[in-house]
Amino acid sequence: MSIPDASCAEKKIRRQENALFFRRWLKHPLQMGTLAPITPKLAHLAASYVQNPNGLYVEIGAGTGRLSRALLQQGIKPENLALVELDPFFCGFLNQTLPSVLKDNQPSPFVIQGDAAQLPDLLPAHYIGQVEVVFSVIPLMYLPPAVRQAIIEAAFQVLKPGGIVIHVTYSPRSPLGFMSNLHQHRRGQVWLNLPPGFVWHYQQMASLL
Ligand SMILES: C[S@@+](CC[C@H](N)C(=O)[O-])C[C@H]1O[C@@H](n2cnc3c(N)ncnc32)[C@H](O)[C@@H]1O
Numbered sequence: 001m002s003i004p005d006a007s008c009a010e011k012k013i014r015r016q017e018n019a020l021f022f023r024r025w026l027k028h029p030l031q032m033g034t035l036a037p038i039t040p041k042l043a044h045l046a047a048s049y050v051q052n053p054n055g056l057y058v059e060i061g062a063g064t065g066r067l068s069r070a071l072l073q074q075g076i077k078p079e080n081l082a083l084v085e086l087d088p089f090f091c092g093f094l095n096q097t098l099p100s101v102l103k104d105n106q107p108s109p110f111v112i113q114g115d116a117a118q119l120p121d122l123l124p125a126h127y128i129g130q131v132e133v134v135f136s137v138i139p140l141m142y143l144p145p146a147v148r149q150a151i152i153e154a155a156f157q158v159l160k161p162g163g164i165v166i167h168v169t170y171s172p173r174s175p176l177g178f179m180s181n182l183h184q185h186r187r188g189q190v191w192l193n194l195p196p197g198f199v200w201h202y203q204q205m206a207s208l209l
Contacts, residue, residue: 009100017064033139042190042197043070049166050074056131060084060116061138065094069101081109084116119154131158136167140175165202170195181205
């Protein structure tokens with residue numbers, strides 16, 4: 001997997017996002033899950049699941065936008081990408097920094113402040129039932145199982161039939177192991193991430209019949 005060389009603008013944003021991420025981690029360690037954004041390598045591994053550049057995509061737990069920018073580099077049209085994030089500081093950062101990685105006159109992705117467990121109520125109506133992939137970097141492993149389940153069920157409500165959730169986590173075990181209605185596959189890992197990161201692929205069993 002080759003990762004595009006970072007431009008000066010991208011390097012500057014990475015420095016800013018590392019500092020902001022660390023400050024927010026000091027304030028909300030469990031909500032953040034880790035003290036640094038995912039590495040570009042892990043972001044590009046997760047983003048490699050974009051198959052249809054004209055489709056609609058959602059990222060939940062967008063944070064400082066490390067994965068969001070990899071998704072745009074993978075060819076998703078910015079107007080077809082919705083980014084959901086709980087923390088208003090990160091929403092402000094995303095709105096400020098995303099335009100510098102877009103071409104002139106390109107619209108920005110939608111940035112929506114809210115709880116991913118309410119996803120169907122947060123997204124524009126034309127997303128519901130039409131989304132190809134929901135990408136998640138929410139630290140599910142630190143949340144109670146009922147909350148994990150609510151977040152994933154909300155994601156499946158907006159996916160199109162057969163749509164998938166790609167979840168980045170810091171444990172080699174799936175945080176959704178208790179959900180027997182899901183087809184669960186670990187698709188890859190990046191050891192040189194802090195901590196090591198794993199990419200999980202989830203699909204509803206019913207959509208595979
Ligand atoms: C590990 S960080 C991931 C940041 C980023 N996506 C990246 O590429 O590094 C997890 C993010 O999920 C957000 N988050 C946690 N719970 C959430 C929820 N219920 N709804 C939306 N965002 C949430 C946190 O505020 C944090 O920004």
